[in-house]
Amino acid sequence: MEKPRSAAVYARISSDPTGLALGVQRQLEDCRKLAADRGWTVGAEYVDNDVSAFSGKVRPEYERMLADVRDGLRDAVIVYNMDRLTRRPIELEQFAQVCKAAGVHQVATVTTDVDLGTDDGLFTARIFAAFAAKKSGRKSERLRRKARQNAEQGRPGGGANRPFGYEADKITINPAEAQIVQEMADRYISGESTRSIATDLEDRGVPTSSGAAWRSTTVRNLLHSARIAGLRSHLGEVVGKAMWDPIISVEDRDRILAVAVTKKAAGRRTPRRYLLSGMLRCGKCGGKLFSSARGDERRYVCMSGPDHRGCGGVTVAAPPVEEWLTAAVLYRLDTADMEAVLTGQQAQGTRHAELTAEREKLQARMVELSEMFSEGEVSRLEWKAARDPLERQLTMVDQQLARVPGGHALAQIIGQGDALRAGWATMNLERQHTIIRAVLDYATIQPAERLGRFYPDRIIPVWAV
Ligand SMILES: [Zn+2]
Structure with a gap:
Protein backbone atom coordinates (compact mmCIF):
# COMPACT_ATOMS: atom_id res chain seq x y z
CA MET A 1 0.00 0.00 0.00
CA GLU A 2 1.21 3.50 -0.82
CA LYS A 3 2.40 5.66 2.05
CA PRO A 4 -0.09 8.35 3.07
CA ARG A 5 1.01 11.86 2.16
CA SER A 6 -1.53 13.77 4.21
CA ALA A 7 -2.70 11.81 7.22
CA ALA A 8 -5.12 13.17 9.82
CA VAL A 9 -4.11 12.90 13.46
CA TYR A 10 -7.07 12.94 15.83
CA ALA A 11 -6.86 13.38 19.59
CA ARG A 12 -9.60 13.79 22.13
CA ILE A 13 -9.63 14.30 25.86
CA SER A 14 -12.82 13.36 27.66
CA SER A 15 -14.05 14.74 30.92
CA ASP A 16 -11.92 12.82 33.36
CA PRO A 17 -12.24 13.47 37.10
CA THR A 18 -9.74 10.70 37.96
CA GLY A 19 -7.04 12.26 35.79
CA LEU A 20 -5.96 8.79 34.67
CA ALA A 21 -6.80 9.22 30.99
CA LEU A 22 -4.05 10.21 28.62
CA GLY A 23 -3.65 13.91 28.10
CA VAL A 24 -4.07 15.29 24.59
CA GLN A 25 -0.37 16.16 24.44
CA ARG A 26 0.66 12.61 25.13
CA GLN A 27 -1.83 11.27 22.56
CA LEU A 28 -0.52 13.67 19.93
CA GLU A 29 3.12 12.79 20.66
CA ASP A 30 2.45 9.06 20.35
CA CYS A 31 0.54 9.58 17.11
CA ARG A 32 3.26 11.78 15.60
CA LYS A 33 5.88 9.20 16.55
CA LEU A 34 3.82 6.48 14.89
CA ALA A 35 3.57 8.57 11.72
CA ALA A 36 7.36 9.19 11.74
CA ASP A 37 8.14 5.50 12.30
CA ARG A 38 6.08 4.55 9.26
CA GLY A 39 7.13 7.41 7.08
CA TRP A 40 3.61 8.85 6.88
CA THR A 41 3.26 12.60 6.42
CA VAL A 42 0.84 14.30 8.79
CA GLY A 43 -1.46 16.74 6.96
CA ALA A 44 -3.34 18.14 9.93
CA GLU A 45 -4.04 17.56 13.61
CA TYR A 46 -7.55 17.70 15.05
CA VAL A 47 -8.13 18.05 18.78
CA ASP A 48 -11.42 17.98 20.68
CA ASN A 49 -11.31 18.96 24.31
CA ASP A 50 -13.21 17.66 27.28
CA VAL A 51 -16.18 16.12 25.47
CA SER A 52 -17.32 12.57 25.87
CA ALA A 53 -18.00 10.86 22.56
CA PHE A 54 -20.60 8.80 24.37
CA SER A 55 -22.70 11.78 25.40
CA GLY A 56 -23.56 12.41 21.76
CA LYS A 57 -22.39 16.00 22.02
CA VAL A 58 -21.00 17.65 18.93
CA ARG A 59 -17.28 17.28 18.42
CA PRO A 60 -16.33 20.17 16.11
CA GLU A 61 -12.82 18.95 15.29
CA TYR A 62 -14.01 15.42 14.62
CA GLU A 63 -16.62 16.82 12.24
CA ARG A 64 -13.94 18.93 10.53
CA MET A 65 -11.73 15.86 10.12
CA LEU A 66 -14.60 13.85 8.63
CA ALA A 67 -15.29 16.69 6.19
CA ASP A 68 -11.61 16.80 5.17
CA VAL A 69 -11.55 13.02 4.62
CA ARG A 70 -14.75 13.32 2.61
CA ASP A 71 -13.21 16.10 0.50
CA GLY A 72 -10.15 13.97 -0.25
CA LEU A 73 -7.76 16.21 1.72
CA ARG A 74 -6.64 13.35 4.02
CA ASP A 75 -5.60 9.87 2.93
CA ALA A 76 -5.20 8.19 6.33
CA VAL A 77 -6.23 8.60 9.96
CA ILE A 78 -4.09 8.15 13.06
CA VAL A 79 -5.58 8.03 16.55
CA TYR A 80 -4.15 6.83 19.85
CA ASN A 81 -6.85 4.24 20.35
CA MET A 82 -10.15 3.37 18.67
CA ASP A 83 -12.13 4.61 21.67
CA ARG A 84 -10.72 8.11 21.09
CA LEU A 85 -12.26 8.05 17.63
CA THR A 86 -15.77 6.73 18.26
CA ARG A 87 -17.56 5.36 21.25
CA ARG A 88 -20.89 4.53 19.74
CA PRO A 89 -21.14 1.71 17.22
CA ILE A 90 -23.27 3.95 14.98
CA GLU A 91 -20.46 6.53 14.79
CA LEU A 92 -18.05 3.89 13.60
CA GLU A 93 -20.44 2.94 10.82
CA GLN A 94 -20.62 6.59 9.72
CA PHE A 95 -16.85 6.94 9.92
CA ALA A 96 -16.34 3.74 7.93
CA GLN A 97 -18.77 4.93 5.28
CA VAL A 98 -17.01 8.26 4.84
CA CYS A 99 -13.63 6.52 4.59
CA LYS A 100 -14.93 3.97 2.10
CA ALA A 101 -16.46 6.64 -0.12
CA ALA A 102 -13.21 8.64 -0.06
CA GLY A 103 -11.04 5.57 -0.63
CA VAL A 104 -9.27 5.95 2.71
CA HIS A 105 -8.40 2.51 4.10
CA GLN A 106 -5.51 3.14 6.41
CA VAL A 107 -6.52 3.83 9.96
CA ALA A 108 -3.67 3.44 12.39
CA THR A 109 -3.82 3.48 16.15
CA VAL A 110 -0.88 3.38 18.51
CA THR A 111 -2.24 0.12 19.93
CA THR A 112 -3.70 -1.66 16.88
CA ASP A 113 -4.02 -1.12 13.15
CA VAL A 114 -7.35 -1.27 11.43
CA ASP A 115 -7.75 -1.60 7.69
CA LEU A 116 -11.28 -0.46 7.07
CA GLY A 117 -10.95 -1.61 3.46
CA THR A 118 -11.15 -5.28 4.44
CA ASP A 119 -13.94 -7.19 6.11
CA ASP A 120 -11.56 -8.34 8.80
CA GLY A 121 -10.47 -4.81 9.58
CA LEU A 122 -14.00 -3.54 9.73
CA PHE A 123 -14.93 -6.44 11.97
CA THR A 124 -12.07 -5.63 14.37
CA ALA A 125 -13.09 -1.97 14.44
CA ARG A 126 -16.68 -2.95 15.18
CA ILE A 127 -15.57 -5.07 18.11
CA PHE A 128 -13.59 -2.12 19.46
CA ALA A 129 -16.55 0.20 19.05
CA ALA A 130 -18.96 -2.23 20.71
CA PHE A 131 -16.51 -2.71 23.56
CA ALA A 132 -16.01 1.02 24.06
CA ALA A 133 -19.77 1.60 24.09
CA LYS A 134 -20.18 -1.08 26.73
CA LYS A 135 -17.46 0.47 28.86
CA SER A 136 -19.18 3.85 28.71
CA GLY A 137 -22.49 2.17 29.50
CA ARG A 138 -20.94 0.59 32.57
CA LYS A 139 -19.62 3.96 33.61
CA SER A 140 -23.12 5.48 33.46
CA GLU A 141 -24.42 2.48 35.38
CA ARG A 142 -21.90 3.21 38.14
CA LEU A 143 -22.98 6.86 38.22
CA ARG A 144 -26.62 5.86 38.41
CA ARG A 145 -25.99 3.48 41.28
CA LYS A 146 -24.05 6.21 43.05
CA ALA A 147 -26.95 8.68 42.59
CA ARG A 148 -29.40 6.13 43.96
CA GLN A 149 -27.19 5.46 46.98
CA ASN A 150 -26.86 9.21 47.59
CA ALA A 151 -30.63 9.52 47.59
CA GLU A 152 -31.16 6.61 49.94
CA GLN A 153 -28.73 8.14 52.39
CA GLY A 154 -30.80 11.34 52.26
CA ARG A 155 -28.00 13.42 50.77
CA PRO A 156 -28.80 16.35 48.47
CA GLY A 157 -28.79 15.76 44.71
CA GLY A 158 -26.12 17.07 42.37
CA GLY A 159 -28.10 19.72 40.50
CA ALA A 160 -26.46 23.10 40.02
CA ASN A 161 -29.37 25.15 41.36
CA ARG A 162 -29.74 26.18 44.97
CA PRO A 163 -33.16 25.06 46.20
CA PHE A 164 -35.35 27.97 47.36
CA GLY A 165 -35.51 27.96 51.16
CA TYR A 166 -32.02 26.54 51.62
CA GLU A 167 -28.45 27.82 51.40
CA ALA A 168 -25.98 26.79 48.69
CA ASP A 169 -24.99 23.66 50.65
CA LYS A 170 -28.64 22.56 50.10
CA ILE A 171 -28.84 21.61 53.79
CA THR A 172 -28.85 24.78 55.90
CA ILE A 173 -32.23 26.49 56.03
CA ASN A 174 -32.41 30.10 54.81
CA THR A 270 -65.23 23.29 34.46
CA PRO A 271 -67.24 23.76 31.28
CA ARG A 272 -65.89 25.95 28.49
CA ARG A 273 -66.99 29.53 29.06
CA TYR A 274 -65.24 31.18 26.14
CA LEU A 275 -66.24 30.37 22.58
CA LEU A 276 -63.05 31.71 21.02
CA SER A 277 -60.37 30.61 23.48
CA GLY A 278 -57.15 29.87 21.65
CA MET A 279 -58.35 31.51 18.44
CA LEU A 280 -57.63 35.20 19.05
CA ARG A 281 -54.32 37.03 18.74
CA CYS A 282 -53.09 40.40 19.93
CA GLY A 283 -52.84 43.06 17.19
CA LYS A 284 -49.95 44.73 18.98
CA CYS A 285 -47.59 41.86 19.89
CA GLY A 286 -49.07 38.86 18.05
CA GLY A 287 -49.44 36.91 21.30
CA LYS A 288 -52.43 34.76 22.13
CA LEU A 289 -55.35 36.46 23.88
CA PHE A 290 -56.54 34.79 27.08
CA SER A 291 -60.01 34.66 28.48
CA SER A 292 -60.37 36.70 31.62
CA ALA A 293 -63.36 37.93 33.56
CA ARG A 294 -63.60 41.23 35.37
CA GLY A 295 -66.63 41.12 37.59
CA ASP A 296 -69.46 39.96 35.37
CA GLU A 297 -67.77 41.04 32.18
CA ARG A 298 -66.17 38.30 30.09
CA ARG A 299 -63.14 39.56 28.17
CA TYR A 300 -60.26 38.43 25.96
CA VAL A 301 -57.01 39.97 27.07
CA CYS A 302 -53.37 40.09 26.00
CA MET A 303 -51.72 39.16 29.28
CA SER A 304 -48.38 40.22 30.62
CA GLY A 305 -47.16 38.88 33.93
CA PRO A 306 -45.78 35.62 35.29
CA ASP A 307 -47.16 32.97 32.94
CA HIS A 308 -47.65 34.98 29.80
CA ARG A 309 -45.39 36.91 27.52
CA GLY A 310 -47.94 39.24 26.00
CA CYS A 311 -47.67 43.02 25.90
CA GLY A 312 -50.83 43.61 27.95
CA GLY A 313 -51.91 46.17 25.35
CA VAL A 314 -55.15 44.70 24.00
CA THR A 315 -58.43 43.99 25.79
CA VAL A 316 -61.77 43.31 24.18
CA ALA A 317 -65.18 42.49 25.59
CA ALA A 318 -66.04 38.89 24.69
CA PRO A 319 -69.73 39.03 23.63
CA PRO A 320 -69.51 41.38 20.59
CA VAL A 321 -66.42 39.60 19.17
CA GLU A 322 -68.06 36.21 19.60
CA GLU A 323 -71.25 37.45 17.99
CA TRP A 324 -69.48 39.05 15.06
CA LEU A 325 -67.19 36.08 14.33
CA THR A 326 -70.06 33.59 14.64
CA ALA A 327 -72.06 35.58 12.10
CA ALA A 328 -69.03 35.78 9.79
CA VAL A 329 -68.38 32.03 10.02
CA LEU A 330 -72.02 31.07 9.37
CA TYR A 331 -72.22 33.49 6.45
CA ARG A 332 -68.98 32.12 5.03
CA LEU A 333 -70.32 28.55 5.14
CA ASP A 334 -72.94 29.48 2.52
CA THR A 335 -70.62 31.26 0.10
CA ALA A 336 -69.40 29.88 -3.22
CA ASP A 337 -65.86 29.76 -1.84
CA MET A 338 -66.88 26.90 0.37
CA GLU A 339 -68.29 24.87 -2.52
CA ALA A 340 -64.77 24.80 -3.89
CA VAL A 341 -63.49 23.72 -0.49
CA LEU A 342 -65.73 20.66 -0.57
CA THR A 343 -63.88 19.42 -3.65
CA GLY A 344 -60.63 19.74 -1.71
CA GLN A 345 -62.03 17.56 1.06
CA GLN A 346 -60.55 14.39 -0.34
CA ALA A 347 -57.05 15.85 -0.21
CA GLN A 348 -57.55 17.06 3.33
CA GLY A 349 -58.74 13.65 4.42
CA THR A 350 -55.52 12.16 3.08
CA ARG A 351 -53.44 14.84 4.78
CA HIS A 352 -55.25 14.14 8.03
CA ALA A 353 -54.43 10.45 7.76
CA GLU A 354 -50.77 11.25 7.04
CA LEU A 355 -50.51 13.54 10.05
CA THR A 356 -52.20 10.98 12.29
CA ALA A 357 -49.72 8.34 11.16
CA GLU A 358 -46.81 10.69 11.80
CA ARG A 359 -48.17 11.45 15.24
CA GLU A 360 -48.34 7.75 16.10
CA LYS A 361 -44.79 7.24 14.88
CA LEU A 362 -43.47 10.09 17.05
CA GLN A 363 -45.33 8.77 20.06
CA ALA A 364 -43.95 5.29 19.54
CA ARG A 365 -40.44 6.72 19.43
CA MET A 366 -41.01 8.59 22.65
CA VAL A 367 -42.24 5.44 24.35
CA GLU A 368 -39.25 3.51 23.04
CA LEU A 369 -36.93 6.24 24.29
CA SER A 370 -38.39 6.28 27.78
CA GLU A 371 -38.09 2.49 27.89
CA MET A 372 -34.42 2.79 26.98
CA PHE A 373 -34.05 5.34 29.74
CA SER A 374 -35.75 3.19 32.35
CA GLU A 375 -33.67 0.19 31.24
CA GLY A 376 -30.57 2.29 31.78
CA GLU A 377 -29.52 2.15 28.12
CA VAL A 378 -29.36 5.92 27.86
CA SER A 379 -28.59 8.52 30.49
CA ARG A 380 -31.07 11.14 31.71
CA LEU A 381 -29.24 13.81 29.71
CA GLU A 382 -29.27 11.76 26.53
CA TRP A 383 -32.91 10.96 27.07
CA LYS A 384 -33.78 14.63 27.46
CA ALA A 385 -31.65 15.60 24.47
CA ALA A 386 -33.47 13.10 22.27
CA ARG A 387 -36.91 13.70 23.74
CA ASP A 388 -37.08 17.50 23.46
CA PRO A 389 -36.93 17.63 19.64
CA LEU A 390 -39.51 14.82 19.47
CA GLU A 391 -41.82 16.81 21.71
CA ARG A 392 -41.39 19.87 19.53
CA GLN A 393 -42.24 17.84 16.43
CA LEU A 394 -45.27 16.41 18.17
CA THR A 395 -46.53 19.89 19.04
CA MET A 396 -46.09 20.93 15.41
CA VAL A 397 -48.00 17.92 14.13
CA ASP A 398 -50.78 18.59 16.65
CA GLN A 399 -51.03 22.19 15.53
CA GLN A 400 -51.30 21.08 11.90
CA LEU A 401 -53.83 18.42 12.82
CA ALA A 402 -55.96 21.01 14.58
CA ARG A 403 -56.13 22.93 11.32
CA VAL A 404 -56.84 20.04 8.97
CA PRO A 405 -60.39 18.88 9.47
CA GLY A 406 -60.89 15.14 9.66
CA GLY A 407 -62.84 15.34 6.45
CA HIS A 408 -66.34 14.78 7.79
CA ALA A 409 -66.76 17.77 10.12
CA LEU A 410 -66.52 20.37 7.38
CA ALA A 411 -68.47 18.39 4.80
CA GLN A 412 -71.43 18.30 7.17
CA ILE A 413 -71.53 22.03 7.78
CA ILE A 414 -70.68 23.53 4.39
CA GLY A 415 -73.77 25.09 2.86
CA GLN A 416 -75.58 24.71 6.18
CA GLY A 417 -75.04 28.27 7.47
CA ASP A 418 -78.76 29.05 7.60
CA ALA A 419 -79.71 25.87 9.42
CA LEU A 420 -76.84 26.24 11.90
CA ARG A 421 -77.83 29.84 12.59
CA ALA A 422 -81.34 28.71 13.44
CA GLY A 423 -80.12 26.08 15.88
CA TRP A 424 -77.07 28.00 17.17
CA ALA A 425 -78.56 29.09 20.51
CA THR A 426 -79.44 25.52 21.45
CA MET A 427 -75.97 24.11 20.74
CA ASN A 428 -73.50 23.72 23.57
CA LEU A 429 -70.30 25.76 23.54
CA GLU A 430 -68.10 22.77 22.61
CA ARG A 431 -70.08 22.15 19.45
CA GLN A 432 -70.12 25.85 18.53
CA HIS A 433 -66.37 26.02 19.10
CA THR A 434 -65.77 23.01 16.84
CA ILE A 435 -67.76 24.56 14.00
CA ILE A 436 -65.92 27.88 14.21
CA ARG A 437 -62.59 26.11 14.54
CA ALA A 438 -63.22 24.22 11.30
CA VAL A 439 -63.51 27.46 9.33
CA LEU A 440 -61.47 30.02 11.24
CA ASP A 441 -57.72 29.62 11.74
CA TYR A 442 -57.49 32.62 14.06
CA ALA A 443 -58.49 36.27 14.27
CA THR A 444 -56.31 39.21 15.21
CA ILE A 445 -57.81 41.84 17.50
CA GLN A 446 -56.52 45.38 16.92
CA PRO A 447 -56.15 47.74 19.88
CA ALA A 448 -59.17 50.00 20.51
CA GLU A 449 -58.94 53.58 19.31
CA ARG A 450 -61.41 54.75 21.92
CA LEU A 451 -62.09 52.85 25.11
CA GLY A 452 -65.50 51.39 25.65
CA ARG A 453 -66.52 51.11 22.02
CA PHE A 454 -66.46 48.04 19.87
CA TYR A 455 -65.54 48.44 16.22
CA PRO A 456 -66.00 45.40 13.98
CA ASP A 457 -62.92 46.50 12.01
CA ARG A 458 -60.81 45.69 15.06
CA ILE A 459 -61.26 42.05 14.00
CA ILE A 460 -59.08 40.61 11.24
CA PRO A 461 -60.07 36.98 10.61
CA VAL A 462 -57.68 34.51 9.00
CA TRP A 463 -59.71 31.69 7.50
CA ALA A 464 -58.59 28.09 7.76
CA VAL A 465 -60.56 27.23 4.61
ZN1 LIG B 1 -50.12 41.96 23.12
Missing part, protein backbone atom coordinates in the same frame (compact mmCIF):
# COMPACT_ATOMS: atom_id res chain seq x y z
CA PRO A 175 -34.78 31.58 57.41
CA ALA A 176 -36.18 34.43 55.30
CA GLU A 177 -36.96 32.16 52.35
CA ALA A 178 -38.25 29.38 54.60
CA GLN A 179 -40.83 31.81 55.98
CA ILE A 180 -41.99 32.52 52.42
CA VAL A 181 -42.23 28.79 51.65
CA GLN A 182 -44.46 28.25 54.68
CA GLU A 183 -46.59 31.23 53.67
CA MET A 184 -46.93 29.88 50.11
CA ALA A 185 -47.96 26.47 51.46
CA ASP A 186 -50.63 28.03 53.72
CA ARG A 187 -52.06 30.12 50.90
CA TYR A 188 -52.11 27.18 48.48
CA ILE A 189 -53.81 24.94 51.04
CA SER A 190 -56.46 27.60 51.64
CA GLY A 191 -57.30 27.52 47.93
CA GLU A 192 -55.23 30.27 46.32
CA SER A 193 -54.02 29.46 42.80
CA THR A 194 -50.34 29.01 41.98
CA ARG A 195 -50.72 31.79 39.43
CA SER A 196 -51.96 34.27 41.98
CA ILE A 197 -49.17 33.30 44.40
CA ALA A 198 -46.56 33.77 41.64
CA THR A 199 -47.97 37.19 40.72
CA ASP A 200 -47.87 38.28 44.33
CA LEU A 201 -44.25 37.16 44.83
CA GLU A 202 -43.26 39.04 41.68
CA ASP A 203 -45.08 42.18 42.86
CA ARG A 204 -43.32 41.99 46.21
CA GLY A 205 -39.95 41.65 44.47
CA VAL A 206 -39.12 38.32 46.11
CA PRO A 207 -36.28 36.78 44.07
CA THR A 208 -36.23 33.09 43.11
CA SER A 209 -33.04 31.18 43.87
CA SER A 210 -31.98 31.34 40.22
CA GLY A 211 -32.99 34.96 39.69
CA ALA A 212 -35.62 34.01 37.07
CA ALA A 213 -39.20 35.22 37.42
CA TRP A 214 -41.78 33.36 39.49
CA ARG A 215 -44.22 31.39 37.36
CA SER A 216 -47.10 29.10 38.29
CA THR A 217 -44.90 26.12 37.54
CA THR A 218 -42.09 27.42 39.80
CA VAL A 219 -44.57 27.75 42.66
CA ARG A 220 -46.13 24.40 41.88
CA ASN A 221 -42.82 22.54 41.65
CA LEU A 222 -41.60 24.08 44.89
CA LEU A 223 -44.78 23.26 46.82
CA HIS A 224 -44.93 19.73 45.42
CA SER A 225 -41.31 18.95 46.11
CA ALA A 226 -40.64 16.39 48.83
CA ARG A 227 -37.59 18.45 49.82
CA ILE A 228 -39.43 21.20 51.72
CA ALA A 229 -40.98 18.52 53.96
CA GLY A 230 -37.51 17.16 54.73
CA LEU A 231 -37.90 14.16 52.45
CA ARG A 232 -35.53 12.93 49.75
CA SER A 233 -36.98 11.91 46.42
CA HIS A 234 -35.22 10.14 43.60
CA LEU A 235 -36.53 9.99 40.02
CA GLY A 236 -39.86 11.32 41.22
CA GLU A 237 -40.31 9.00 44.19
CA VAL A 238 -39.79 9.68 47.87
CA VAL A 239 -37.06 7.30 49.05
CA GLY A 240 -36.76 8.39 52.67
CA LYS A 241 -35.94 11.07 55.20
CA ALA A 242 -33.45 13.69 54.04
CA MET A 243 -30.44 14.85 56.01
CA TRP A 244 -31.72 18.47 55.93
CA ASP A 245 -34.45 19.91 58.14
CA PRO A 246 -38.02 20.30 56.86
CA ILE A 247 -39.57 23.74 56.26
CA ILE A 248 -43.16 22.50 56.24
CA SER A 249 -44.65 19.57 58.13
CA VAL A 250 -45.42 16.24 56.51
CA GLU A 251 -49.11 16.93 57.31
CA ASP A 252 -48.95 20.14 55.29
CA ARG A 253 -47.34 18.22 52.46
CA ASP A 254 -50.24 15.76 52.47
CA ARG A 255 -52.69 18.68 52.41
CA ILE A 256 -50.86 20.23 49.45
CA LEU A 257 -51.04 16.99 47.49
CA ALA A 258 -54.72 16.59 48.35
CA VAL A 259 -55.47 20.14 47.17
CA ALA A 260 -53.66 19.41 43.90
CA VAL A 261 -55.80 16.33 43.27
CA THR A 262 -59.01 18.27 43.97
CA LYS A 263 -57.94 21.11 41.69
CA LYS A 264 -57.16 18.71 38.89
CA ALA A 265 -60.55 17.03 39.18
CA ALA A 266 -62.31 20.41 39.37
CA GLY A 267 -60.38 21.60 36.32
CA ARG A 268 -61.84 18.81 34.24
CA ARG A 269 -65.39 19.60 35.27
